[in-house]
Amino acid sequence: MEYRKLGKTGLKISELSYGSWVTFGNQLDVKKASELMAYCFDKGINFFDNAEAYKQGQSEVIMGEVIKKLNWTRDSFIVSSKVFWGGERPTQKGLSHKHIKDACENALSRLQVDYLDLFFCHRPDPDTPIEETVRAMHTLILQGKICYWGTSEWSAVQISDAFRISRELGFTPPTMEQPEYNMFARDRVEREYVSLFENELLGTTTWSPLASGLLTGKYNHGMPDDTRTSLPNYEFIRKRFESDDFKKRYETVKKLTELSAEVGISLAKLSICWCLRNKNISTVILGASKKSQLEENIDAINHKEKLSDDVQKKISILLS
Numbered sequence: 001m002e003y004r005k006l007g008k009t010g011l012k013i014s015e016l017s018y019g020s021w022v023t024f025g026n027q028l029d030v031k032k033a034s035e036l037m038a039y040c041f042d043k044g045i046n047f048f049d050n051a052e053a054y055k056q057g058q059s060e061v062i063m064g065e066v067i068k069k070l071n072w073t074r075d076s077f078i079v080s081s082k083v084f085w086g087g088e089r090p091t092q093k094g095l096s097h098k099h100i101k102d103a104c105e106n107a108l109s110r111l112q113v114d115y116l117d118l119f120f121c122h123r124p125d126p127d128t129p130i131e132e133t134v135r136a137m138h139t140l141i142l143q144g145k146i147c148y149w150g151t152s153e154w155s156a157v158q159i160s161d162a163f164r165i166s167r168e169l170g171f172t173p174p175t176m177e178q179p180e181y182n183m184f185a186r187d188r189v190e191r192e193y194v195s196l197f198e199n200e201l202l203g204t205t206t207w208s209p210l211a212s213g214l215l216t217g218k219y220n221h222g223m224p225d226d227t228r229t230s231l232p233n234y235e236f237i238r239k240r241f242e243s244d245d246f247k248k249r250y251e252t253v254k255k256l257t258e259l260s261a262e263v264g265i266s267l268a269k270l271s272i273c274w275c276l277r278n279k280n281i282s283t284v285i286l287g288a289s290k291k292s293q294l295e296e297n298i299d300a301i302n303h304k305e306k307l308s309d310d311v312q313k314k315i316s317i318l319l320s
């Protein structure tokens with residue numbers, strides 16, 4: 001496992017990390033989550049991603065139990081949470097100073113830790129001035145409750161505003177953004193954020209490297225059972241997979257599957273190596289509901305050289 005700097009900070013984050021969206025509390029209980037997190041840690045993964053919204057806080061409760069059970073020392077891992085969707089009441093959502101403070105306290109208690117390493121604004125909040133959000137995050141840093149703060153799916157303009165406000169008012173600027181990044185979601189990372197990478201050395205913890213499993217090729221011949229597409233509350237993923245918009249994607253995935261066979265690795269590994277080739281990515285957050293998936297996905301780091309210039313060109317043509 002290689003370690004990359006998280007943006008311009010001194011924090012060394014593993015190039016692959018593991019997140020709990022969908023899986024913790026829906027597919028994995030404490031026992032199974034513990035087996036998967038222990039496997040990740042053993043392979044050198046040091047970052048575990050979470051959010052107040054995941055399974056309405058239960059995902060953090062499970063991760064907290066696992067961390068306690070595995071007896072990791074607090075200085076050996078990085079854990080995150082995200083604030084935005086905390087509950088139905090008006091004060092339980094968004095990026096007001098109050099909700100940011102409450103969400104942080106709740107995450108600390110559910111994860112059973114004294115501080116969060118990374119704390120993300122899960123989406124932009126049009127109802128809260130960015131200045132209020134930046135002030136709230138800065139305050140949490142001064143209180144020692146979080147180390148670094150960042151955004152998720154904010155536009156480049158909104159992130160630039162946060163940097164400008166931080167500079168003007170002497171607050172701590174954001175360190176990292178958490179955007180989607182995979183062969184079908186490239187625009188933000190490859191175009192929109194480029195000036196932020198160059199001018200601010202923004203870090204990135206990217207999500208859905210396999211486009212929710214599509215980039216494994218397992219949907220090439222219809223909907224298999226036992227996947228996230230058949231879980232209650234995740235019908236939106238199945239609907240997206242069955243939509244007309246996706247028809248062209250399946251054709252592309254089939255061609256990518258053939259290319260990965262030529263290269264001699266699975267499509268999942270090829271897709272993860274493809275994300276890792278981008279030096280503006282600090283860490284690629286994996287998702288996995290089974291240990292066998294993690295075994296396959298983490299092994300991608302042993303095949304990075306297979307993504308030669310020639311293979312990259314072929315991928316670009318297939319994606320164009």
Ligand SMILES: NC(=O)c1ccc[n+]([C@@H]2O[C@H](COP(=O)([O-])OP(=O)(O)OC[C@H]3O[C@@H](n4cnc5c(N)ncnc54)[C@H](OP(=O)(O)O)[C@@H]3O)[C@@H](O)[C@H]2O)c1
Nearest residue numbers: 019020021207208209210211212213227228287288289293
């Ligand atoms: N900030 C945000 O807004 C945001 C949004 C989404 C995700 N995230 C973060 O990013 C993490 C990763 O996202 P993701 O879970 O969507 O990642 P992903 O890699 O695109 O999808 C992971 C899912 O694909 C399937 N899979 C994985 N490896 C496989 C393999 N080798 N063979 C067959 N199937 C495989 C599994 O689902 P099945 O159970 O269906 O097999 C697995 O749970 C999340 O846990 C979360 O921490 C953040």
